[in-house]
Amino acid sequence: MSDLRVPDDDYIYFVGRALDGIRTVVGQLGDEHVNRRPRPTANSPFGLVTHCLGVMDYWCGTLIAGRRTDRDRDAEFTATGSAAQLLTAIDDARTRFLADLTHLRSDDPPAVPPDPAFQGPERPLTQGGVLLHVYEELAQHHGQLEGLRDELTAHAVPDFEPSLTWLRARRSVKWHRPGPDLLPTWVADMDFPVAPVVRRAVLEVLDRGDLGYPDHPDGLDPLAETFAHRMHRRFGWHAEPEKVRGITDLLAGLQILLDLTTRPGDGVILQEPNYPPFRATVPTMRRRALNLPLVLDGGTWRHDFERLPRDFSARVLLLVNPHNPTGTAFELDELHRLANFALRHDLLVISDEIHADLVHDPHRHIPFATLGPEIASRTVTLTSATKAFNIAGLRTALAHIGPDRVRQRWDGEPPDIHGVANVLGVEATRAAWEHGDGWLDGVRAHLLERRDQLATAVKTMPGVRLRVPDATYLAWLDCSGALPGQDAAAFLERRARVFAGPGPDYGGAPEWTRLNFATSTEVLGRITRQIGAALENP
Template identity: 50%
Template sequence: MTDHPANEMALRAYGFDNLDLRWLRSKTGVKWGRIAPDVLPAWIADMDFPVAPPVLDALAATLSRGDLGYPAWSNWGGPDPLANDFTKRMELYHWAPQPDWVRSFSDIIQAIQIVIQTMTAPGDGVVIQTPSYPPFLKTVTMMGRRAITDPIERTEGGWSFDPQRLRRTIVEERPRVLIVVNPHNPTGRVFTRAELEELAEIAIANDMVVVSDEVLADLAFAPHRHIPIASLSPEIAARTITMTSATKAFNFAGLRCAVTHIGPAELREAIDAAPPDVFGVVNVLGIEATKAAWCDGDGWLAAVRDRLRQNRDMVCDSIVQRMPMITCDPPEANYLLWLDCGKLHKEDTAVFFREAARVELSTGKSFGPGCEDFVRLNFATSPNILTEILSRMAAAV
């Protein structure tokens, strides 16, 4: 995706630059609703910014016409309600998916659970690259599958995985599924074509199903560009379940709407043969918000990326200058910073910052083995609040 940086007037017009702390604390969602009144949240992956005007307009229009009845896509057959919108959106990434392979769900976690339930048996292995989004690890273990972790490690060139080690692990463990998160959460890496080709070759050679979480694609910073792994070849597309959503980049996670492009025919057939609504039905407002975001929201999105890029640079500069005992790499996408705090020698660094700085961060312990010294910082807020977060952290260390 090409970046078109927003000017300062656009940033102000969208309300990104000076958020009202009272407005934020009035929110009842998990980010602001589960913290003490004197704590500043920089943990769960919600942005603080107001919702895109085209999304708000679409929701208001739906409500004003009272269009909250049974949706036309529930039990009535026909194409998925987001099939054409998803296919059109993927043109940004030079990919032409199959519209009839598209199935919508309420959540990416739900979709992954459906894949694991359908395509694996208890005891089967699922490869997860760590650090990993914590619900993925929890899902695999709670469903009685073996979580086989393969670390993404910090190198001179940034965060990367070792394809030879991954090959050896797969030969030894014989897993059925490979979960890929690209752009990666929490390191912010945008995998290159060469890296994705390595993963595709490994999956094909070992007859594996690939689950590719690409929900952060729209938040890649230029010159980095997202490449859907299913776009590499028909062979990898036929074994890949691509998962995405507008809810992350456009900040409406509470509307619960995700889109999957399902390559394996047996999985599509199993989903279509299931009893009506056993997997739930995507809600009307989630569909309307997604359509509006993908059709009319790219101006807002460009301004968000511009604000996030500036915030990223502010955080990284502050850490270098004021907290040199903490190590970080500027993310190539998203609004999350993976901080190595090992030199602080804290049993749980997130607890330390909560107690000493009154800043809530995500603990690295939940991201997999070897992540105990890390915390994840969410910098998707306005500069005035981010400045206070960084000042508190710097004073604490």
């Protein structure tokens, strides 16, 4: 065979091309995909590239330059991080590689014998052969990385503009239950893909196979510190981690609290209209529902205390803020009215603040517990990441229990009677609250656009009124001018093929309906066009 030699410049050029190709793919994948695995048995892009850089560092740094490298081959494949970190690692590896090449003696044996555990070629190598193996690895992994990219992005959808086809393939209740002929706007779920930081956190747990019993040795709820830090950072509330208790969802929290603090026959004040499961809970637990009506006063929803039952007596005020279904973020003066009312009647306040992260500018969320020490000492705040980050199926929430006596009763219950933290839900919530603000900013901007899209469409529907919501992705529509005496939700289902929330389910009149606008521009456009067409020919 002839004396085959590869010129130095050619070798460096083609290694550089391979590294540039890897770099390009990492940039294409971004943080959304760089840590994902398309299949359980596949590598993640981050792990594959980290392994490739480990090969370069060991085979050139140690076997050619004689530089000591500490390499954990197994850990390379499980490494995680951001796309930016990986791009920096590629650049650093290229710099070290070029420096290592200055020690090259092509015909000499390696500076040290190759470690057989690193699975190199099964033949004696010169330093020139070592370099060929490095290029072999780079070329091979560049191709594998492109394959991973193609698998991971094949079914990708825009963050906030999913197609109708993609949505109809969902198996959760919002899209699955109504069937293929209706456009659902009923359940308070958003129609968007999972936030990348949340997806990555869940996949990392699964990749570790880490679904065993969790370890929380300090006695605090695993989300207590994360919650307290987030409340202070976003809302100026100095929540106390030691007062946090984990629950599966807000409805469970409400039921636990009513069981601990009231007895059958006791009165529970709840706003009307209200979230249907809250409305159902009170009579089901044999407590007496005392409805506190919300009325429109100059375009603002306010509480009408004069319309409480004359035989008023209660132990608990259940507050929903931001409010479902009206989408109201109550302002400070209205919250002070509620606080004074609670103090005057010695009420425990259970404050559902699950929509706190979805308040639209210029409005703001004010945690009820921030209204003063007396209010904080009688308020239990219920919240979760499930609404803002659309992860209700992970069943993870928490209660911040201000009253000492309530917390003592809670802690006096039998161990684990209220359930324990969901491992995936905890990690998803932690990722959302600690690293998800960028995605949340995007979803809030999209919701504001869809809110305004809906409001513009409603203006073209004679007899339909909408008080534009301050918060949430829920619109409380008054169709009484268009459909007097009719069941608006039934009409929309029958004539517009839109599945909305019936007003009476929330304590409203039949002519009212709740509509969820957390969907794509296209789908919301279809919904409003179909409603408009149905109303033109009722």
